Every structure is written in structure tokens, then in C-alpha cells.
Amino acid sequence: MFGLANLQKFLQERDVVFSVARKPALVELCLIANSLGLELDPDGLKEDRTEVFIAKxxxxxxxxxxxxxxxxxxxxxFVPHFSIFDIYNHRLAFNEFDHAKLRDYHHMEGYTMAKDGFVVYLESVQYIKHR
Known part of the structure; x- marks a missing residue:
């Protein structure tokens, strides 16, 4: 199997920040990084060059x-007017939701988090067309 140093190196090469030193937690992080397809930086440099950052x-x-x-x-x-019906139709068209799941909206994670007070302040950012 892989040693602790190998697991830490695997995560560091993929810029995954970790603070745990326990092997089971590192193995789980490595599995997640692998399932997300995090790759090595091919030239060994951090991807903070302006052109790479803008491309991303x-x-x-x-x-x-x-x-x-x-x-x-x-x-x-600046946000266009939309109604609950627009959201409902969008969820049906572009997500894995069906009528039954949307009818039970109060079981959804977003609704629960808002109800439990995790959504304190709502802000928006307007995006600019690329030139």
C-alpha cells in the first residue's frame, strides 16, 4: 500500500491543501482528488500566470x-425579472429534478440551509461580456 509520505506528495502535486496527518483522511482526500481528475501541473509551475488565469x-x-x-x-x-414558475421550469429542464422532487421542495438542501439561517445576506455580481 501507499505510505503516508506518498499520499501527502500525491496531494501536494495537485495543490490540494490538507492539514490532517492521519492516513485514512489522506486516503479519502486522494480518492476525491483522483475522482475529480485533478492533474499534475505539467511544467511544475503554479498556474498563476495571467494568460493561464484568464483562460480558466x-x-x-x-x-x-x-x-x-x-x-x-x-x-x-440588473437581474431580470423571474418568477417561481421560471425556476420550476428551469429545474425540470436542466437538472435531475422531476415534479415529485420539486413538490417536496422543503426537503431540498438549499431550502433547509436558508430556513436554518445559513443564508444571511444575498449579493450578486454582474458579469461582463468577453472582449
């Missing part, structure tokens, strides 16, 4: 903002 943040025609520098706003005036 570009999605179709949107240039996403650096998640570490995002400043949200509570002003949601």
Missing part, C-alpha cells in the same frame, strides 16, 4: 471575475 476564467462569451477579488452588491436591479 473565460466561459463561452463571459469573462468571469477573479473569485478572490469579487465584490458583490445587494442591488439586484
Amino acid at each position: 476564467l473565460t466561459c463561452e462569451s463571459l469573462c468571469l471575475r477573479n473569485p478572490y477579488r469579487i465584490i458583490g452588491t445587494a442591488n439586484l436591479s
Whole structure:
């Protein structure tokens, strides 16, 4: 089997931060990193070069903002109007939900977390079209 040092090296090579030294926890982290397909950095450098970073943040025609520098706003005036029916139809069309699951919405994790007070403040970020 793999030793503790090999497990730690596997995680470090994939930039997985860990603070545990217990082998079962490291094995679990390695399995998760492997299932996510985290790869080694091919040139041995951290991927913090500007062009690589921008390429990772570009999605179709949107240039996403650096998640570490995002400043949200509570002003949601730029968000288009939508209703509960729009959300319902979206969930049916693009997710694994069906009518029965959506009818029991109060069992969903998002609803439970909001009800239990984990959603304290809602902010939004407006994305800019890529030029």
C-alpha cells in the first residue's frame, strides 16, 4: 500500500491543501482528488500566470471575475425579472429534478440551509461580456 509520505506528495502535486496527518483522511482526500481528475501541473509551475488565469476564467462569451477579488452588491436591479414558475421550469429542464422532487421542495438542501439561517445576506455580481 501507499505510505503516508506518498499520499501527502500525491496531494501536494495537485495543490490540494490538507492539514490532517492521519492516513485514512489522506486516503479519502486522494480518492476525491483522483475522482475529480485533478492533474499534475505539467511544467511544475503554479498556474498563476495571467494568460493561464484568464483562460480558466473565460466561459463561452463571459469573462468571469477573479473569485478572490469579487465584490458583490445587494442591488439586484440588473437581474431580470423571474418568477417561481421560471425556476420550476428551469429545474425540470436542466437538472435531475422531476415534479415529485420539486413538490417536496422543503426537503431540498438549499431550502433547509436558508430556513436554518445559513443564508444571511444575498449579493450578486454582474458579469461582463468577453472582449
